[in-house]
Amino acid sequence: MRLIVLGCGGSVPDGSRNGPGFWIEGEEAKVLLDCGAGILPALPRRVRDWTGITHIFLSHFHIDHVVELPAILFALEHAPGIEERTAPLEILGPPGTARLVGGLESAFERDFTQQRFDVAVREVGPGNAHAIAPGCTLRVLSVPHTDESLAVRIDERGAAVGYTGDTAPSPDLAAFFRGCDVLIADCSLDEPSQGAGHLSVEETARLASDASVPRLVATHLFPGLDPAKTKKRLEAAFPGEVQVARDGLSFDM
Ligand SMILES: [Zn+2]
Ligand SMILES: [Zn+2]
Incomplete structure (x- = not known):
């Protein structure tokens, strides 16, 4: 599997980072995790054949994680050569994803699911592993941030990548990510802050330690958090x- 960071900022831009967006490419699955600001133009810049995208996963409905979903669907509709595409596209997310997509469709007076290829919404919950391609599964965990917020992991043939989405500390996270080769983790806060709904630097490190992952990718740093010191x-x-x-x-x- 390949990971490409398309955007690692949060809601407030600092001029150097797009909003959240991570490209996970397996043998068949090409998955975009979150659709923050700047992810659409980053796709053709960073990803070869981005129009082959098979899944879009939304971790939660905060605007910094979903804002470019309609722009990406609109761009796909008009991408050169897309008329050749027959493979379906699936939009995965917490319960409420269908309502969100429906709301965007009425706001923009478009039917995003009516493309030359099938576009489907699949709402996913914790528990089962969801098959997304041969040998490739996606699993989610409810996390404390907004009511619907999910962490996610994608496993393919012995390799695994995990993404916390936005989350406050939770005792369930470490076990969920155990066995991941890479953990992309919320690292928003300088110091722990009750009610902030995010992890501080030391909380992020503790999560990665408790999960025993070999590699941590810290993301969503709030403006002012220095990357080198972090x-x-x-x-x-x-x-x-x-x-x-x-x-x-x-x-x-
Ligand atoms: Zn966020
Ligand atoms: Zn959020």
Whole structure:
């Protein structure tokens, strides 16, 4: 599997990072996790054959994670060569995803699901592994952020990548991510803050340690959190490999 960071910021732009968006490419599955601001133009810049996208996963409905969903669907509709495409596209997300897509359709007076290829919405919940391609599954965990918020992991043939989405600390996270090769984790806060709905630097490091993952990619840093200093703090509390996400970062697992 390949991971490409398309955007690692949050709701407030700082000029160097797009909103949240991560490209996960398996043998057949091509999955976009979240659709933050700037993800649409990042797709053709960072991904070869981005129009072959098979799944879009929404972690939750905060605007910084979903804002470019309609723009991506609209662009796909008009992409050169798309008339050749027959493979379906699935939009995965928490319960309420169909309502969100329906709301966008009425706001823009378009039927996004009526394309030359099938576009379907699948609402997913914790528990079962959802098959998304041969040998490739997606699992979710409810996390404390908004009512619908989900963390997600994608497993394919022995490789796995996990993404917390936005989350406050939760005792369930570490077990959920155990066995992942890479953990992309919320690392928004300088210090823990009750009610903020996000992880602080040390909480992020503790999660990665407790999950025993070999590699941590810290993301969603709030403006003002210095990447170099954050990396040092993470490394002090987590024995694995640490990367503070930057747009364009990519690697294979
Ligand atoms: Zn966010
Ligand atoms: Zn959020």
